[in-house]
Amino acid sequence: MPRQNYIFTSESVSEGHPDKVCDRISDAVLDAFLREEAEARVACETFATTNRVVIGGEVGLSDKSKLAEYLDRVDSIARECIRDIGYEQDKFHWNSVEVTNLLHAQSAHIAQGVDKSEIKDEGAGDQGIMFGYAVEDTPELMPAPIHYAHQILRRLAEVRKSGQEPTLRPDAKSQISLRYEDGKPVEVTSIVLSTQHERENQTSADIRAIVEPYIREVLPDGWITDATEWWVNPTGVFVIGGPDGDAGLTGRKIIVDTYGGSAPHGGGAFSGKDPTKVDRSAAYAARYLAKNVVAAGMAKRCTIQLSYAIGISKPLSIYADTYGTGEVHEEKIENAIREVMDLTPRGIRTHLGLNRPIYERTAAYGHFGRAPEADGGFSWERTDLADALRRAV
Incomplete structure (x- = not known):
């Protein structure tokens, strides 16, 4: 029988986290190819660091004459993703970042396994x-710790992008520890939230004052108690963020x-x-x-x-x-x-x-x-x- 009483922790990261910037660009490239052809083949990887984005991998269209045209669009796709996420920093700005596109045609040896399998049907693309x-x-039938860790960051992204909280910046991480009793989540024992912000003179207490109302809004009533531990920007200043602060990878x-x-x-x-x-x-x-x-x-x-x-x-x-x-x-x-x-x-x-x-x-x-x-x-x-x-x- 599974344990019924325990504490479990999950973390999430925002759309502005360096790795998520890369995931976003890779998936946006995929969508662009699927708009052209439903059976397009894409395996796109992205790397991001200070003032630099590198995109590589394999792509394929049945009409190979269109491949170059779509590869030419990758630069603008990457910049639009970065712009929508909200990066306009000196060392990572959607308009000035250097984008290197190394995508190329799909390997024929990989394609043959997918195109025609041993039983005359499309095979799996990999083992x-x-x-x-x-x-x-939860009503969504998801584990509660990861579900609410996501919800916190989505809400903070909404108020950042709307201009409601103008000093928040795109890079953020959340972590929720939940106590389970009789197999059901009943209490948040700790909340960890680190978010990039505008000014170096903003303290951890300042950031907590901004984010706490939205965290309380997202979490179910009664889950935050007087015993809940709060760790908001526990290392202090977090102004340098995104791929300028830490490299990202799909x-x-x-x-x-x-x-x-x-x-x-x-x-x-x-x-x-x-x-x-x-x-x-x-x-x-x-x-x-x-x-x-x-x-x-x-x-x-x-x-x-x-x-x-x-x-x-x-x-x-x-x-x-x-x-x-x-x-x-x-x-x-x-x-x-x-x-x-x-x-x-x-x-x-x-x-x-x-x-x-x-x-x-x-x-x-x-x-x-x-x-x-x-x-x-x-x-x-x-x-x-x-x-x-x-x-x-």
Whole structure:
């Protein structure tokens, strides 16, 4: 039986964190190619440091004559991402940063595995294991520590961009420690918030006075108590931030992107990868399945693991774990999953509508626990498979 009484901590980082700047640029490049062609192939990596952004990786369009045109757009895509995030610092400014574009055509050896597998169907873009997770902590069926760590930073970004809090700057990190009692989150034991700000004469107390009302607004009533520890800008001045303060790289915040450490992670990053890459699409499918298992009332908590081999279309294995909370045996859940969803790479993309330019918005504040959107964004957050799963068991 899982522990029922404990403290668990998760962290999030803002859209202005150096790694998230890079994730944003990589996903914006991906979206640009998907707008041109739904089957575009993209594996885009970004590196950022003082006054410099370097973009590399592989891209592919069926009409190769258009490739150069789209590669020429990458400079402006990167600058628009940086501008929207809000960087206009002397040493990292959207208009003056040096952008180096090293993207090139996709390897033919990688393409052949995806284009034609041994069973005459599209194969997985790589080998690997992917995990999905859901739990009854929140209405979104997300672990509460990571969910609220994200929510704090999203709210601070809103008031920064609106001009309501003009001295806040883009780079920020949050961390929430939650006490669980009888398996349910009941109290915040500590809050850590570090945010970049405008002036060196602003103290930690000054910054706390700015951010505390928004933190209290986001967290459920009663969770902050007199015993809650606050650590706001604990190192003091944080004026130099973003890639000028610390280099950034695509794919370095995979735990922030997923479940905040509450569940296993297969190790593959998401951003900059088109949905033929099962690192991304199968992780989305695993979340979709785990969420629907919990939404169907089959368990209070569920992890789904999928595994793939490059060039092979069907998953090599499907594994479910309900941590002793299941109303249905895990083996029946695994069999039901096989029955209700085609988990080949193409089947996942078709079921979830992944061949769309919907990825830039995923680059910050988590890929999971977000509301499904009318244009297909966050389709993996739907719970429309719950009835089919119940029938299948």
